[in-house]
Amino acid sequence: MNRKLSAAIIGAGRIAGGYDTEKIGSDAGVYTHAGAYTRDERFVLRTVCDLDGSQAESFRKQWNIGSATSHPEEIYTDYHDVISVCTPDTAHFEVIRNILEHGACRTIFAEKPLATTRDEIAHLRRLAEEHGVNLVVDYQRRFDNRHARVRDLISRGRPGLLAVNAFYMKGLEHNGVALVDTLTYLCGPPDAVLAYNRVFNSTVGEYSYDFILFFERFNATVRTIDTDSSEYHYHIFEVDLLFSDRRMTINDNSRTLEQRMVGEYAYGGVKALDDKNPLREDTGYRFALPAAVDYIYEITVNNKVHDRNTPESSLIDRAILDAILLSYENKTKIPMGAPV
Ligand SMILES: NC(=O)c1ccc[n+]([C@@H]2O[C@H](COP(=O)([O-])OP(=O)(O)OC[C@H]3O[C@@H](n4cnc5c(N)ncnc54)[C@H](O)[C@@H]3O)[C@@H](O)[C@H]2O)c1
Structure with missing residues (x-):
């Protein structure tokens, strides 16, 4: 041995x-x-x-x-x-x-x-x-197989990804960076960034920003649940992905993955996500x-x-964080250069 x-x-x-x-x-x-x-x-x-x-x-x-x-x-x-x-x-x-x-x-x-x-x-x-x-x-x-499966689905391009919503708390530099990393892992580096709101989290002593990452065919809207007070509500780190035939939600704190497929609705000719029978499974996050x-x-x-x-992926994350800060300051959308 x-x-x-x-x-x-x-x-x-x-x-x-x-x-x-x-x-x-x-x-x-x-x-x-x-x-x-x-x-x-x-x-x-x-x-x-x-x-x-x-x-x-x-x-x-x-x-x-x-x-x-x-x-x-x-x-x-x-x-x-x-x-x-x-x-x-x-x-x-x-x-x-x-x-x-x-x-x-x-x-x-x-x-x-x-x-x-x-x-x-x-x-x-x-x-x-x-x-x-x-x-x-x-x-x-990046070490969880379920996240890897979602990434593979996105990279295949079928079903198409229509929109992404995500939530975090406790500061852009502290926790937001991990959400940015997760999104670049799942979706690749964005083409542009726009930050439009921020609140000061006094527990970590920094701002949490609301921002949008623009990709070629969809956008990822990232929101914080922090408010301008020191009140602590709960942890959240959620990524909700809406595909053309399903919705996949990496829930609350990454421990479960929920999938709702498009099914029949109560009326003829109306398609809707099947919210009554979601498929729910554990991710590998706990391990x-x-x-x-x-x-x-x-x-x-x-x-x-x-x-x-690698340090290369950290450089991409940092470039996105810098673009978020600049976008908020200049009140404008910032195009991202070529990845490092
Ligand atoms: N990956 C994750 O999910 C995750 C979760 C929590 C924290 N973190 C990261 O882990 C790091 C630590 O966070 P934490 O919550 O465990 O912090 P912590 O405050 O609980 O622990 C940090 C420890 O480092 C010691 N320390 C400070 N400077 C030092 C130095 N120069 N040399 C040796 N020891 C030193 C402190 O005395 C303290 O005991 C942070 O960078 C945080 O962002 C990552």
Whole structure:
């Protein structure tokens, strides 16, 4: 049997492990890096790092990790096969750049967004190429087979896609970027962008925008449920796709996929979606992180070439976010250039 791959986690918060230790009810899903590595016998979680030493130590105990540190340099000057970067958004660039410059691993599994500007993302892409390191960004829906099936259906062009509606909350940079990534994964890069409204989400300290992505044959309208107050209602991350013969909704939080086919209606000659008998199935979202870690294993041992969730797709996402900001400021539709 192949040797186990060593893994380290930098940033020991919720996506690193907390979501799995604080789960409510009997949900068997795996929502964290530590949860996914621990479940996969081909990995051994060797080190955890958090600037807050007591957080690192309690995380180490919780997940039975070899060692804990509050000094990231100890990870940069060591070697692990894989390093997960789960720090807050603004720390991603510096941490990832340090890992790359020190040649501290073969694969980096970075939380989204990869970095906060196009220059930073381009810089990390260059460094990763120079050092021969796989840089994988955690947009989980790209690791789910059901999302892949919807993507295939759209790319076939039959049935035709007529319109897309989507909902998100808690900030364009924070959560909107994941919705933009999901839409570009499903539909490809848009031709143009128009932002027409925004509200300030004081919980994350940034604006959530309402915007439209224009594609050749359809538009995707993206709305936030945030309001100009700090009131928290609920999480939502929904993508509703209206095809010529069916409606497919990746519901609420990506956990189920609902399909309504065109059927007969109560009157002769009237076609309508069959809202009484929707087909409903689970997506693989609850196990997307284990699927991501499986992919990470395969590219780290060179069984596969790294071609998913790359810095290139993050550059496209960032270009769309920049166009949304510019569109809102200039009150005009912004054409998108050629993809990176
Ligand atoms: N992919 C997803 O579905 C998903 C979901 C939630 C969060 N995220 C992303 O994950 C990242 C972390 O979010 P979170 O909610 O887990 O945050 P969190 O605040 O719960 O945890 C972050 C941890 O990183 C530590 N930290 C901060 N700077 C550090 C540094 N330079 N070196 C080492 N440790 C450092 C903090 O002390 C904290 O313990 C964010 O970028 C967020 O956007 C992604």
